[in-house]
Amino acid sequence: MTLVVPVVNVRGQYNHLIARMFQELGAKSELIPMETTIEDLQRMKADALAAGGGPQRIREALKAGTLGNLPVLFKQVTIPLLCICVTHQLLAEIYGGESGAASAPEFGPIEVTVDREDQILSGMGPTFIAWGSHNDEVTKLPPSFVRLAHSENCKVQAMKHENKEVYGLQFHPEVSHTVNGRLVFRNFLDIMKR
Amino acid sequence: METSFHAEEFVDSQVNEIKSRVGQEKAMIAISGGVDSTTCAAIMHRAIGSNLKPILIDTGFMRLNEPEKVRKALSKPPLTLPLRIVRAKPKFMTALHGIENAEEKRKAFRETIYNILGENARREKCRYLVQGTIAPDWIETKGGIKTQHNVLEQLGIRTLEKYGFTLIEPLASLYKDQVRQVARYLNVGTQFSERQPFPGPGLVVRCVGKIDSKKLHALKTATEIVEKKLGDHHPQQYFAVVLENRFEDSSLSKDIQELTASSLSPKPDEVNVRIFRDKATGVKGDERVYGKVAGIGVSKTNRKRFGEDVTKLVELEGRITSTFPELVRALYLIGEQAKGSRYSLVIRAINTRDFMTADVTPVPWNVLNTLGNTLLRKVSGASSVYYDITPKPPATVEFE
Numbered sequence: 001m002t003l004v005v006p007v008v009n010v011r012g013q014y015n016h017l018i019a020r021m022f023q024e025l026g027a028k029s030e031l032i033p034m035e036t037t038i039e040d041l042q043r044m045k046a047d048a049l050a051a052g053g054g055p056q057r058i059r060e061a062l063k064a065g066t067l068g069n070l071p072v073l074f075k076q077v078t079i080p081l082l083c084i085c086v087t088h089q090l091l092a093e094i095y096g097g098e099s100g101a102a103s104a105p106e107f108g109p110i111e112v113t114v115d116r117e118d119q120i121l122s123g124m125g126p127t128f129i130a131w132g133s134h135n136d137e138v139t140k141l142p143p144s145f146v147r148l149a150h151s152e153n154c155k156v157q158a159m160k161h162e163n164k165e166v167y168g169l170q171f172h173p174e175v176s177h178t179v180n181g182r183l184v185f186r187n188f189l190d191i192m193k194r
Numbered sequence: 195m196e197t198s199f200h201a202e203e204f205v206d207s208q209v210n211e212i213k214s215r216v217g218q219e220k221a222m223i224a225i226s227g228g229v230d231s232t233t234c235a236a237i238m239h240r241a242i243g244s245n246l247k248p249i250l251i252d253t254g255f256m257r258l259n260e261p262e263k264v265r266k267a268l269s270k271p272p273l274t275l276p277l278r279i280v281r282a283k284p285k286f287m288t289a290l291h292g293i294e295n296a297e298e299k300r301k302a303f304r305e306t307i308y309n310i311l312g313e314n315a316r317r318e319k320c321r322y323l324v325q326g327t328i329a330p331d332w333i334e335t336k337g338g339i340k341t342q343h344n345v346l347e348q349l350g351i352r353t354l355e356k357y358g359f360t361l362i363e364p365l366a367s368l369y370k371d372q373v374r375q376v377a378r379y380l381n382v383g384t385q386f387s388e389r390q391p392f393p394g395p396g397l398v399v400r401c402v403g404k405i406d407s408k409k410l411h412a413l414k415t416a417t418e419i420v421e422k423k424l425g426d427h428h429p430q431q432y433f434a435v436v437l438e439n440r441f442e443d444s445s446l447s448k449d450i451q452e453l454t455a456s457s458l459s460p461k462p463d464e465v466n467v468r469i470f471r472d473k474a475t476g477v478k479g480d481e482r483v484y485g486k487v488a489g490i491g492v493s494k495t496n497r498k499r500f501g502e503d504v505t506k507l508v509e510l511e512g513r514i515t516s517t518f519p520e521l522v523r524a525l526y527l528i529g530e531q532a533k534g535s536r537y538s539l540v541i542r543a544i545n546t547r548d549f550m551t552a553d554v555t556p557v558p559w560n561v562l563n564t565l566g567n568t569l570l571r572k573v574s575g576a577s578s579v580y581y582d583i584t585p586k587p588p589a590t591v592e593f594e
Contacts, residue, residue, distance in 0.1 A: 013550060053480050107516065108588065135481070177553055177585075
């Protein structure tokens with residue numbers, strides 16, 4: 001059975017690469033707009049949902065209401081959810097954490113230290129080289145989340161909801177320079193198959 | 195479970211789609227000699243045969259004698275395509291005259307080339323214009339990072355009303371590595387399938403700031419030397435850039451000097467940082483930054499020691515562009531001379547799969563050093579040669 005994993009286009013540079021990654025792993029994946037509703041996802045028969053990065057400052061975008069239906073959708077979905085970069089920060093905000101300007105923004109190569117592999121980072125520890133591109137970061141972990149990884153300049157590189165299959169990643173596993181980034185997507189697909 | 199991209203399936207489905215779309219109409223294809231447009235031509239030729247009219251616009255910003263070389267290569271099997279060259283150098287020089295801003299240069303280039311293509315398509319009664327636009331082109335353009343010259347419809351520009359043709363972009367969903375797979379499958383020859391990419395606006399985006407014929411000539415000479423010497427080290431892309439020796443007088447250079455001195459180990463006895471007045475394009479957190487370029491020089495006796503460890507230099511660059519938001523690029527001084535005060539030359543060499551991210555190729559110091567000396571000797575007006583130590587992000591591959 002082919003898994004269906006749509007990717008929300010948040011207007012970041014690497015959103016299309018996320019869809020490419022899922023396609024290469026045998027899933028059906030295409031970019032969908034931020035206005036997508038839960039009914040749209042059901043109609044698509046989505047097995048999971050992923051969302052990428054974008055140029056937004058999440059706090060400002062939430063106030064201005066420029067994130068379409070995303071803040072609502074992220075709370076509604078019961079299928080596994082993988083959020084990368086800016087949408088990782090959005091996850092933090094809507095689950096009661098905080099995001100804001102990074103004291104040391106990361107662009108290019110960074111060393112990520114795994115605190116807890118969980119399923120999503122299975123096989124990635126103890127450290128790996130990932131690429132980042134972010135001005136903001138998660139400054140306060142939401143109460144229902146556990147931290148899975150950090151880097152020298154960023155406290156929350158990866159996080160997971162305590163009892164839902166909801167994941168946030170600050171680094172970009174979808175770019176070719178992140179060493180073994182494909183494994184993160186394979187792990188995510190494996191979670192669905194369980 | 196794991197399926198990679200299937201070139202054969204891709205070509206078959208594109209050929210069928212193009213056949214039913216174009217029918218018996220004629221289509222013009224804009225050729226640059228790069229892997230994208232050549233692969234596009236091979237697919238189109240398979241679909242519509244001699245109704246395909248290949249054209250190359252000689253903008254004056256290609257490499258030395260490149261239009262003729264491309265025509266010759268295309269005329270031979272397996273492609274056997276007749277290429278018409280349209281000479282348009284004066285039109286481009288006029289359109290770009292006096293423009294300093296990178297985006298304005300790119301837009302002026304785009305307007306000029308589509309006006310010429312439109313005229314030619316009308317003259318040859320071609321209803322369609324085919325171009326080799328690929329995924330990073332529209333992703334970067336729509337994301338506001340930079341205006342790629344070959345992105346129109348994705349920006350809402352109505353080509354039929356504005357230029358008189360309908361666009362066909364068979365490769366728009368692919369990345370460079372996938373295009374190369376298609377090129378190999380179609381047997382277009384390794385000189386095309388493995389060719390290093392060359393930007394659409396050509397040397398326009400490597401001749402940083404205002405363009406004049408002397409500066410362009412210096413760049414063409416440097417380009418030839420760099421391409422000849424660096425090929426053996428197999429970066430995916432390698433080229434020369436020219437900047438003018440006009441520097442900003444600010445406390446920023448002192449701040450970066452201090453950061454450099456405290457980051458490098460053992461501490462260099464002397465650090466000198468220049469901030470260029472010419473700006474360059476970068477991408478930080480998915481946002482375009484048209485920012486500053488820092489040239490970092492250490493004393494002659496220390497140059498080799500730090501130059502041998504490119505990974506450490508990239509770490510230094512990371513600290514600089516993280517600490518100073520207005521900075522998008524750091525360059526490391528390879529060599530300089532007293533004479534020739536007008537230009538600084540930059541060598542850029544990167545590794546990348548798909549051009550969405552790129553890392554700096556660790557070219558051995560002795561190669562860089564020799565190359566630097568050759569450039570200083572042969573490029574008139576050059577005073578300094580730098581190595582670009584910035585990945586993408588925060589820089590883009592090209593300077594503008």
